[in-house]
Amino acid sequence: MSVPAGYDAGHSLRIDVKWPDSAADFDLYVLDADGREVAASASSSDPETVLLPAVSASYTVRVVPYAPLGDSFTGTASLITAPADPPPSTATPPTYANSWAPDGIADAHNAGEPSIGVDRASGAAMFQAYTSTLKVTYDSAGAATWQDKSASAANGCPQGSTTSLDPILFTDPVTHRTFESQLAGKTALTCYTDDDGETWSPTGGSGINSGVDHQTIGGGPFATSGPGALTSYPNAVYYCSQDIADASCAVSRDGGRTYGPAVPMYSLLDCGGLHGHVKVAPDGTVYVPNKGCSGHQAVAVSEDNGLTWTVRNNPSSTPGDSDPSVGIGSGGTVYMGYQNNDGTARIAVSHDKGKTWLYDQNVGAALGIKNIVFPAVTAGDDNRAAFAFLGTTTGGNYQDAADFKGVWHLYVATTYDGGQSWVTVDATPTDPVQKGSICTGGTTCGQDRNLLDFIDVTTDAQGRVLAAYADGCTGTCATAGAQNFDALASIARQASGNTLYGAYDAVVQGKHNKRKGSH
Numbered sequence: 001m002s003v004p005a006g007y008d009a010g011h012s013l014r015i016d017v018k019w020p021d022s023a024a025d026f027d028l029y030v031l032d033a034d035g036r037e038v039a040a041s042a043s044s045s046d047p048e049t050v051l052l053p054a055v056s057a058s059y060t061v062r063v064v065p066y067a068p069l070g071d072s073f074t075g076t077a078s079l080i081t082a083p084a085d086p087p088p089s090t091a092t093p094p095t096y097a098n099s100w101a102p103d104g105i106a107d108a109h110n111a112g113e114p115s116i117g118v119d120r121a122s123g124a125a126m127f128q129a130y131t132s133t134l135k136v137t138y139d140s141a142g143a144a145t146w147q148d149k150s151a152s153a154a155n156g157c158p159q160g161s162t163t164s165l166d167p168i169l170f171t172d173p174v175t176h177r178t179f180e181s182q183l184a185g186k187t188a189l190t191c192y193t194d195d196d197g198e199t200w201s202p203t204g205g206s207g208i209n210s211g212v213d214h215q216t217i218g219g220g221p222f223a224t225s226g227p228g229a230l231t232s233y234p235n236a237v238y239y240c241s242q243d244i245a246d247a248s249c250a251v252s253r254d255g256g257r258t259y260g261p262a263v264p265m266y267s268l269l270d271c272g273g274l275h276g277h278v279k280v281a282p283d284g285t286v287y288v289p290n291k292g293c294s295g296h297q298a299v300a301v302s303e304d305n306g307l308t309w310t311v312r313n314n315p316s317s318t319p320g321d322s323d324p325s326v327g328i329g330s331g332g333t334v335y336m337g338y339q340n341n342d343g344t345a346r347i348a349v350s351h352d353k354g355k356t357w358l359y360d361q362n363v364g365a366a367l368g369i370k371n372i373v374f375p376a377v378t379a380g381d382d383n384r385a386a387f388a389f390l391g392t393t394t395g396g397n398y399q400d401a402a403d404f405k406g407v408w409h410l411y412v413a414t415t416y417d418g419g420q421s422w423v424t425v426d427a428t429p430t431d432p433v434q435k436g437s438i439c440t441g442g443t444t445c446g447q448d449r450n451l452l453d454f455i456d457v458t459t460d461a462q463g464r465v466l467a468a469y470a471d472g473c474t475g476t477c478a479t480a481g482a483q484n485f486d487a488l489a490s491i492a493r494q495a496s497g498n499t500l501y502g503a504y505d506a507v508v509q510g511k512h513n514k515r516k517g518s519h
Contacts, residue, residue: 011054012342014318015077016295017063018047023269025067031060038397041341042066045272045292045319051342053395054079085361089421094414094497096427099136099144100471101489106148107132111489112452115277116468117171117178120461124196126178127468128169129489133180135197142495149197151180157191157200168277170217171458175235179256181205183215188239190217192256207250207262211241213274214323216288219256220280226305230254236280236305240265240288242273249278249288251306265300265309266293275300276323277456281332285353289326289336292319297338299326299354312354314338317346321399321440323454325375331382335419337389343371343398345411347387349419363387363413363422370395371406373438376457378465380500383418388457388467388492390433401437401448408434410455410469410492414500427467427492434472435483450485463499467492 017028027042030050038059041048052059063073101108111129118125125136126149135149151157166183178197181190190205206215219237222228229236233255239262240249248262265275271293278288286302290311297317302309317338324338334354337347340362348360364372369391379385392398394406410433413424439445440453455469470487477484498505 011079012082013052013054013077014080015050015052015061015075016047017073017075019071019073021069021071024069024071026073027064027066029062029064031062033058035060036397036400036403041319045295047295049295049318049341051318051340085365086359086421088366089415089417089423091414091416091423092497093423093425094412094465095425095495096412096492097142097495098428098431098490098492099146101134101146105132105134105146105489106150108489109486111470112450112487113167113454114468114470114489115167115169115456116458116466116491117169118173118458118460118466119171119176119178119196120173121176122196123460125466125491126169126171126196127489127491128167128180130167131164131182133169133197134489136491138493142493144491151191151193151197151200155198155200157202159189159191159202166213166215168215168217170219172219172235175233177255179217179237181215181217183213183241186210186212186243188215190256203256204258206239206241207248207259209243209248210239210250210262211243211248213242215239215241216275216277218278218280221282221284223284223303223305225303226307227253228305236284238278238280238286238306240275240278242275244273247273247275247288249286249302249306249309263306263309266290266311270294270311271298271300274323276325279326279328281328281334282330283332285332287326287328287334287354289324291321291323291338295319297324297336299334299336301354303353314348314357314360316348316357316360322373322375325377327377327379327385329379329382329385333379333382333418335377335379335385335387337375337377337387339372339375339389343395345369345372345375345387345389345391345413347377347413347419347422359419361422363424364391364411367411367424367426368393369411371398373398373440374451374453374455376455376467378457378459378500380459380463381502383416384463384500384502385415385419386457386465386500387413387422388455388465390438390455390469399437399439399441401439401446404437406436407432408438410467412465412467412492414465416498431478432473433469435477447485450487459500462504463501464494465500466494
């Protein structure tokens with residue numbers, strides 16, 4: 001197929017492949033005139049959709065029957081009007097200071113897909129990298145001290161594991177309890193700490209019947225419409241994971257010690273199996289985002305403490321390759337950040353628990369960002385949120401290991417007006433996070449999967465944003481050298497500017513940026 005000239009301004013080329021039986025699955029690939037893959041959609045969504053720049057070009061469209069079940073497919077191509085984005089926020093851009101785990105820390109260079117929480121009582125950031133739990137504290141100047149506080153038999157967690165299929169960490173901002181978990185087949189080896197890793201307690205780890213991938217732990221208040229706490233621990237704890245044909249969540253009502261049976265959130269008839277991280281609103285509503293549900297990004301929502309779930313789509317979105325993320329403001333406003341099918345960084349806002357979405361926009365356009373991966377969102381006051389992601393100003397197929405030459409940085413977009421406008425900054429302006437391709441294709445990837453599948457972001461007691469990421473470009477790569485495919489444990493912490501809590505506006509001052517050495 002060919003795209004005629006003259007449609008590039010304000011238009012996109014949309015290609016859809018659809019089939020009758022939603023249990024079937026076809027994958028969509030688009031090649032350029034030289035046979036190189038320029039776009040793909042293999043999300044288990046129906047339809048599969050790709051968006052391409054509407055420039056004069058010729059493409060080959062290939063449809064692969066992944067699980068056809070005897071179905072045939074229908075393909076359509078259309079030129080659509082790209083939605084106009086509102087102007088960027090005029091707010092003063094916040095700044096970020098970065099720190100990196102020292103070489104003496106276990107898993108310092110094995111920190112793909114990190115997760116982060118903050119104990120708002122002590123101020124310590126808790127960082128999970130593979131099987132290592134790291135405690136990071138900051139002095140008054142913002143200088144970071146990293147310590148290994150990993151769970152083990154010696155400090156109370158006999159199920160502390162030396163291997164993991166998927167690490168995850170969650171710190172409850174109200175109770176200050178931190179959970180660290182390692183996926184182990186259809187179960188999880190999980191412990192919690194109430195003293196920032198000095199001592200740990202073992203737990204049941206997950207629900208019955210738990211899934212095999214993409215585990216996530218979160219927590220928050222119980223909703224009034226479902227069963228509540230069984231002990232003095234006031235909040236619910238949720239464990240969710242996908243199990244090929246569906247994805248399920250289990251709830252703990254005793255502080256994470258034990259979990260009830262896992263309840264399906266959706267099946268492949270509704271969404272692709274993989275999902276993002278579970279978040280709980282102040283009223284107890286639970287959200288789990290998904291990148292491909294009936295041709296859109298979506299959230300699975302429970303309003304009764306995990307007893308039942310409903311999938312709610314953002315109709316302005318198209319499926320992406322990275323899991324979306326949600327952040328929830330103090331009044332229940334939901335911010336969903338996602339990688340659209342065209343690679344761009346988009347975020348939308350809901351005031352009715354995902355039933356409708358507002359202000360959907362590309363927050364990377366002002367900086368020329370063409371591709372992103374690993375969306376991560378956090379929120380504070382109801383009208384304030386931050387959206388972190390890895391991005392590059394290079395367009396095209398960012399998973400093309402041979403030919404993609406983009407340079408990736410960590411970016412953070414912030415809203416102070418409820419998502420109507422965003423100010424986006426480069427949080428690593430002099431230090432690339434990766435050079436070249438980043439593969440999001442799972443175990444089929446080569447060495448460019450060094451960063452694995454996600455990053456994470458959280459907020460401290462004063463509303464500072466802290467983004468946890470793996471730095472894949474260290475030593476000479478950080479200057480003029482070649483990509484070295486590292487995965488160095490890293491945190492970007494807000495150093496100046498208004499935070500996500502208006503009560504602390506203008507109290508975050510100064511900058512500190514400890515340079516990493518040659519690794």
